[in-house]
Structure formats: C-alpha cells, structure tokens
Amino acid sequence: MSVPVITIAAPDWGIRFGHDAQRHPDLMLQTARLPDRVRIPLQQHIGSEARPLVQEGDRVLAGQPVGRMDVNRLGAHVHASLSGHVTRVGTALVPGRRNGLAVDIQSDGLDERWPGFAPHSQPLRLSTAALRKAVLDGGIVGLGGATFPAGIKLNRGGGVATLILNGAECEPVIRCDDALMCHYTEEMLLGAQIMLRILEADSCIIAIKQDMSSAISRVTTSLTQLADDRFQIALVPPVYPIGGEAQLIQLVTGREIPSGGLPWDSGAICQNVATAAAIATLLTKGEPMLSRIVTVTGDGVAAPANFVARIGTSIESLINAAGGYTQQSAGKLMMGGPMMGVELASNQLPVTKATNCIYVPGNQELTQKSDAVACIRCGDCAAVCPADLMPQLLLQAQATSDFDRLEQFGLSDCIECGCCDYVCPSRIPLTRQFIHAKQQRWQIALEKRRASKASARITARDARKQREALELEQALEQQTHNVTTAAGARSALEALLERTGADNSDDQS
Ligand code: SF4
Ligand code: SF4
Numbered sequence: 001m002s003v004p005v006i007t008i009a010a011p012d013w014g015i016r017f018g019h020d021a022q023r024h025p026d027l028m029l030q031t032a033r034l035p036d037r038v039r040i041p042l043q044q045h046i047g048s049e050a051r052p053l054v055q056e057g058d059r060v061l062a063g064q065p066v067g068r069m070d071v072n073r074l075g076a077h078v079h080a081s082l083s084g085h086v087t088r089v090g091t092a093l094v095p096g097r098r099n100g101l102a103v104d105i106q107s108d109g110l111d112e113r114w115p116g117f118a119p120h121s122q123p124l125r126l127s128t129a130a131l132r133k134a135v136l137d138g139g140i141v142g143l144g145g146a147t148f149p150a151g152i153k154l155n156r157g158g159g160v161a162t163l164i165l166n167g168a169e170c171e172p173v174i175r176c177d178d179a180l181m182c183h184y185t186e187e188m189l190l191g192a193q194i195m196l197r198i199l200e201a202d203s204c205i206i207a208i209k210q211d212m213s214s215a216i217s218r219v220t221t222s223l224t225q226l227a228d229d230r231f232q233i234a235l236v237p238p239v240y241p242i243g244g245e246a247q248l249i250q251l252v253t254g255r256e257i258p259s260g261g262l263p264w265d266s267g268a269i270c271q272n273v274a275t276a277a278a279i280a281t282l283l284t285k286g287e288p289m290l291s292r293i294v295t296v297t298g299d300g301v302a303a304p305a306n307f308v309a310r311i312g313t314s315i316e317s318l319i320n321a322a323g324g325y326t327q328q329s330a331g332k333l334m335m336g337g338p339m340m341g342v343e344l345a346s347n348q349l350p351v352t353k354a355t356n357c358i359y360v361p362g363n364q365e366l367t368q369k370s371d372a373v374a375c376i377r378c379g380d381c382a383a384v385c386p387a388d389l390m391p392q393l394l395l396q397a398q399a400t401s402d403f404d405r406l407e408q409f410g411l412s413d414c415i416e417c418g419c420c421d422y423v424c425p426s427r428i429p430l431t432r433q434f435i436h437a438k439q440q441r442w443q444i445a446l447e448k449r450r451a452s453k454a455s456a457r458i459t460a461r462d463a464r465k466q467r468e469a470l471e472l473e474q475a476l477e478q479q480t481h482n483v484t485t486a487a488g489a490r491s492a493l494e495a496l497l498e499r500t501g502a503d504n505s506d507d508q509s
Pocket of ligand 1: 374423
C-alpha cells in the first residue's frame with residue numbers, strides 16, 4: 001500500500017536556517033553509560049510537583065513510582081530510572097526552576113526492573129480506558145519540550161478527528177526527534193495507533209521536515225508495511241519555528257486556532273514523535289520513562305551527538321560523553337536550542353523528561369548578541385513573526401507597561417520563538433522583553449486575585465460579625481422574653497399555689 005504524502009508550501013513567516021549554519025550531530029544514537037547515581041526531580045512536567053513516595057534508605061527498582069500526582073491535579077507521576085537506594089529526598093536545584101523536591105538514587109548496578117507495569121503483547125486490544133490509565137500511571141508527558149501530561153491531553157472525550165505526530169523538530173540544531181524517527185520507527189507508529197484508539201480519532205498525519213531524508217525514508221517504509229490507511233505523511237518546509245503546535249496545526253490542516261483558544265478546539269491534537277514511542281514502550285515492555293534521547297551540541301562541545309540517557313543523569317556526564325568542552329566554550333549552558341532554550345545554572349543539573357537538547361554555545365556566538373540600539377522601524381520583526389504580531393508595537397507598549405495595549409497587540413499569542421530578535425538589525429532583545437511583560441502581567445493578575453480574595457475575606461468577616469451581632473441581639477431578646485415569661489409564669493404559679501394551698505387547707509380542715 002502506498003503511503004499518502006502531502007507537501008506543505010513554505011509559510012510567509014519564520015527563518016530559513018542554512019543547514020551548515022549551526023553544527024549538527026549526525027543521526028547515530030549512543031547509549032549513555034548507566035550512571036552511578038541519578039537525581040529525579042518531582043516536577044518534570046507542567047503543573048504541580050508530585051508527592052514523594054519514598055524516603056532515604058529505601059530500595060527502589062527501575063520504573064518504580066517515586067512521586068505521585070494526586071487525582072484531579074495537573075501533573076504526572078514520577079518514576080525511578082534505575083535500581084538502587086534512595087540517598088536523599090529533599091530540595092535541590094533542578095532544571096527550569098530554582099529549587100524543587102528531588103529524589104537522589106545511588107545505583108546498585110543491577111538495573112533491576114519494577115514488575116508493577118505489565119507488558120502487553122497486543123496493547124491495541126486493551127480498552128480505551130485501560131490505555132488512558134496506563135498513560136497516566138506511566139507518567140508520560142509531551143516530550144517535545146512542553147511536558148504537558150499526555151494522559152490529560154489525550155482525555156478529550158471525543159471531538160478530536162486528527163492526531164498530528166510532530167516530527168518537525170523546531171530548533172535548527174536539535175536532532176533527537178530526527179534520530180528517534182530513524183531508530184524507533186515501529187514504536188512511534190504503534191504509539192500513534194494507541195493514541196488514535198484513546199482519542200477515537202480517525203486520522204494521523206506525521207509531520208516531518210523536508211530535509212529529514214533518512215526519517216522520511218524510514219517512516220515511509222514502515223508505514224507501507226503497516227498498511228494502516230489512517231496514516232499520511234506531511235512534508236513540512238525546514239522553516240523555524242514550523243514545529244510550534246499552533247503553527248503546525250494550521251499549516252497541516254488549514255485550521256486556525258483562535259486567539260486564546262486551545263489546539264484541540266481545531267479538532268486536531270499534536271503529540272511529539274517521542275511521546276508516541278514512550279507510550280508504546282510503556283505498554284509493550286512495561287517500562288515508564290526511564291530514559292530519553294538528548295542531543296548534546298553547540299560550538300562549545302567537542303563531539304556533538306545524540307544520547308539515550310537515563311532520566312536523572314547529570315548533564316556534565318553527557319557533555320563528557322560528547323568529548324567535553326572545546327576551547328571556545330563560553331561556560332554557558334542551555335536546555336533546548338539556541339532560539340528557545342533556557343539557561344541552566346550548572347552542569348550538575350539532571351536530565352529530565354523535558355531535556356531534548358543540551359546546547360553549549362561558543363564564545364563567538366555569545367559576543368554577537370550585545371549592544372542593542374534604538375528601533376529603526378524597519379518592520380523586519382513583523383515579517384518573520386509566526387503569530388502574525390507586530391513586535392515593534394509590543395515593544396513600545398512594554399516600555400510604558402501599557403498592559404491594555406500589550407493585550408490588544410496580542411502578547412498572549414507570542415510563542416517566544418525569538419525570530420524577531422534574530423532578524424532585528426538593532427539587536428533588540430525583543431523576546432526577553434515579551435517574556436518579562438508576561439511575567440509582569442501574571443504578577444499583576446496574581447496580586448489582583450490576592451486583593452480580590454482579601455476583599456472577599458473582609459466582606460465575609462464583616463457579614464459574619466453583623467450576623468453574630470444580630471444573633472446575639474436575638475438571643476438576648478429571647479432570654480429577656482424567657483425571663484419575662486418565666487417571671488410571669490412564676491407569678492401565675494405562685495398565685496395558683498396560693499390559691500391551691502388555700503383550697504388544700506380547706507380540704508384538710
Ligand atoms: S526589527 Fe528591530 S529595528 Fe526593525 S522594527 Fe523590529 S524592533 Fe524595530
Ligand atoms: S517572539 Fe513572539 S513576537 Fe517575536 S517573532 Fe516570536 S511570536 Fe512573534
């Protein structure tokens with residue numbers, strides 16, 4: 001059966017990076033050495049931190065839950081990535097946050113598996129509810145970097161017709177998804193079939209960049225063998241940030257996500273190719289996320305490569321495995337790529353479910369981005385913006401903290417892709433300003449919520465005091481009434497007794 005392939009035309013936004021503009025690792029996968037110890041952060045996902053289930057001294061097995069997310073809270077369960085002993089449960093520096101709870105495990109070298117997840121030889125025969133529960137129990141999250149809990153995203157209760165499998169790696173230097181599509185093709189396709197079943201969706205579009213020739217060939221061959229007519233391939237142009245969820249859905253389906261709307265409002269859901277493979281591994285091998293593929297690259301590292309690394313492995317050990325730092329290394333580290341990555345405070349931080357790439361920039365790259373001058377109103381930033389915004393107007397509104405205008409100009413739709421910075425001839429760090437504006441807006445909203453809660457508390461307290469005063473008044477009135485009534489009753493009784501006594505004495509006489 002031939003596989004339907006659609007070729008998507010290039011959009012009129014974004015940036016076309018030359019293939020040799022950055023250093024790329026090849027598509028080989030190296031399995032990183034089993035670490036002696038791992039640090040497992042209890043929040044590796046969007047939402048709340050998981051609750052620790054283990055304590056110092058406990059023995060744990062690979063895949064055993066060490067952090068539990070309470071029902072009805074946004075988040076994901078967390079699992080040990082190797083077998084060994086818990087040496088510490090406490091606050092530590094973790095990627096993406098300053099401090100968070102983490103479980104440290106000293107490996108016993110046995111890599112013994114936890115038997116709690118049953119492997120299934122035919123997972124597609126399981127019920128939709130059982131599949132969804134497995135994804136939740138396995139703590140699977142979106143592995144494209146967003147880390148939204150997959151079990152929650154897949155729980156749409158109908159209404160999603162199309163699953164888009166996102167293999168259109170966003171950043172120019174990251175190759176983990178490209179490598180995954182080449183080495184874990186069958187797992188990825190089975191994971192997609194499982195997600196189709198959970199969603200009760202009837203089509204899956206696998207988005208692959210047009211310059212990922214090996215992945216295109218592998219996926220096409222595997223899909224031909226699979227002969228599942230629900231699948232098709234969309235070849236998307238190598239334009240950054242084509243892998244952004246809203247951008248990809250719009251390009252592939254032609255459906256726009258309205259401002260402020262959610263991706264599934266368009267009838268389509270995007271899941272990363274690695275998320276699909278992780279779901280299949282969980283169900284067929286009974287393994288939750290023990291490891292993930294991490295690209296280690298940049299001019300500051302000697303031998304860029306893709307590694308299969310256990311969750312909790314130190315970033316330093318991966319950099320060493322990639323040949324260590326070059327002389328050009330500026331000592332700066334990013335998690336993610338050069339465009340959207342977040343700076344890491346230390347190379348001692350652990351790999352998490354979110355770590356698709358460790359980027360080590362060279363000195364030259366860092367010194368290029370300085371000395372901003374005034375905006376010359378050239379409009380280049382607007383021309384590349386994938387969200388159809390006018391970054392120069394956002395910048396003006398941000399300078400005066402005019403939040404109404406920031407909203408009006410679409411601050412919420414900014415995906416922080418950095419395209420505007422990249423093209424700005426005045427070297428203005430626009431994205432940083434927009435991130436700052438969003439944080440300020442969030443802080444203002446938080447303070448408003450707090451003020452409104454405080455005001456509601458004061459109103460409730462005043463109402464309670466008034467109610468109590470009224471109740472007291474009513475009680476006093478009642479007491480007075482009772483006393484009066486009692487006094488009246490006593491006088492009546494005394495009068496009666498007097499009369500009765502007189503009658504009785506008459507009788508006795
Ligand atoms: S690209 Fe830079 S200089 Fe040009 S309009 Fe945008 S902010 Fe101004
Ligand atoms: S960072 Fe925001 S404003 Fe700048 S190009 Fe990207 S989406 Fe547009």
